[in-house]
Amino acid sequence: MTQLIEFISDNIQMIYIVVLMIFVGVEIIGHVPAVLHTPLMSGANAIHGVVIIGAILVLLGVNPENYLGQALGFVAVLLGTLNVVGGFVVTDRMLEMFKKKK
């Protein structure tokens, strides 16, 4: 229990951000026309590719002797890049089609 309280007081700034971001996310999505649900989901999909930063940090901090860690980290960065690049490019492709009216 004390550990939990300690954790909360140590991380109170991050907890603030979490709570505020939840509200921002909810507000942003309100009143979006159904037409844009798919591109929006795809765009959000690309944004959670931010997990790649964690993967990069893992590789930067990994022990040079830890080969398993390096291998897994390499895969993690690769998959994260796929998520980011693929996600944004697909979203752009979808939206490109919306633009071409006349």
Next chain:
Amino acid sequence: MKYIFSLQFIYLIASMTYILGLKMLGKPETARKGNLIAAAGMTMAILGTIFFYQGEVPSFIYILIATAIVIGTILGWMIAKKVAMTKMPELVSLFNGMGGASAALIGLIEFEHYTGKTMSIATIVAGIIIGSISFSGSMIAWAKLNGTLKKPLRLPKYNILNNLIIIVLILFATFIAWSGTDSQLFLYVLFFGALAYGVLFVLPIGGADMPVVISLLNSFTGLAAALGGFLYGNMVMLTGGILVGSAGTILTFAMCDAMNRSLVNVIFGSFGSSGDVSASDGASETMKGSIKKTTVSDAAILMNYSQRIIIVPGYGLAVAQAQHAIHELEQLLASKGIEVKYAIHPVAGRMPGHMNVLLAETNVDYDKLAEMEDVNPEFKNTDVVFVVGANDVVNPAAHTNPSSPIFGMPILEVENAKNIIINKRSMNPGYAGIENELFYNQKTSMLFGDAKSVIQSLISELKGM
């Protein structure tokens, strides 16, 4: 100190681009720019992380990172550019799974560095569970949309079994965090257990509900990324992850809303299991009527002498790649002075907005795409409704049959039109797996065949008139 400050500043900007980008994605005029802004922010955050890193890093690690990024970029770019527009939904699922797997792998590597720190380990194991579920679940969703996995597979008592598994996983994860164990074996048991749960979680859900599942798994991955942010105290991962987690959840509910289903219903769903049986039973009793077949030339004559035609596109159109053909037909009819419109059901195709994307690809005039609420009152003044590869979204059972699994779902009320021509490949039921009494309607004529070839023959018939 200066470096750390610069990095924090970059992260702040990147977080702002995510919020701004998502906001702009919600409006048709700004959507594309919004996506590019978020992409720019992401690039900044990635480069900043690499160049402002504090600490001794052997150069081969940099080579490793660069190689992974280059390969990932080329592969991701090629897949995203090459895949056909009709395959878009499964592509989103695929990329979502990649993100989930990445989050889970981070947890697997970092576990040994935080032994004994209960809260950090709790964050790590939560990230592993959520990331793994998101990965394996997305892969199953991808296979289902791809057609590799056709039927929902259900183990006996799958709901109880699944709930049991997730409870055991959570208890096991709590034990790992609480006991302060450094056992890699336990960690991998947890990892594979979560992967298995992801498979079992998505397998029983019908293909028609995959968009909702993908959206849900999308917000899961967001959450997994945010947990990583918490672990490292990394603000940009935290903001990006939570933003997607919360926005994704709201989007999931919005999609459920469009189908008039609750999320609980989708996940533990009666769709197919109990619903399927009762619906097909009910169908065989009430739908003994006969169907009326028509030919291309009869359909063409009917269209030729109409004043108003509404086209209802569905997934069949997408599968047959008939979007260009239908656009040609629409232009041909319009050139004969016939008023032509498209009626777009919010969940037509495999994802909300899927049909709009497809038709926009062929340069269909935006004004001709009518949303469900606007077009429903117009059907009674319409001479011909041409339904191309759509089924469940025009099934009147949603209004009339309380035992139907789609009862209550808003539909396109095409049965009010004077004539209905339905193009399907066969009499097979739609994705929800239920019969459609519309096919037996007196006003309905069935035009069997592949959407593309049928439309093309319609065009050549009409040209000769």
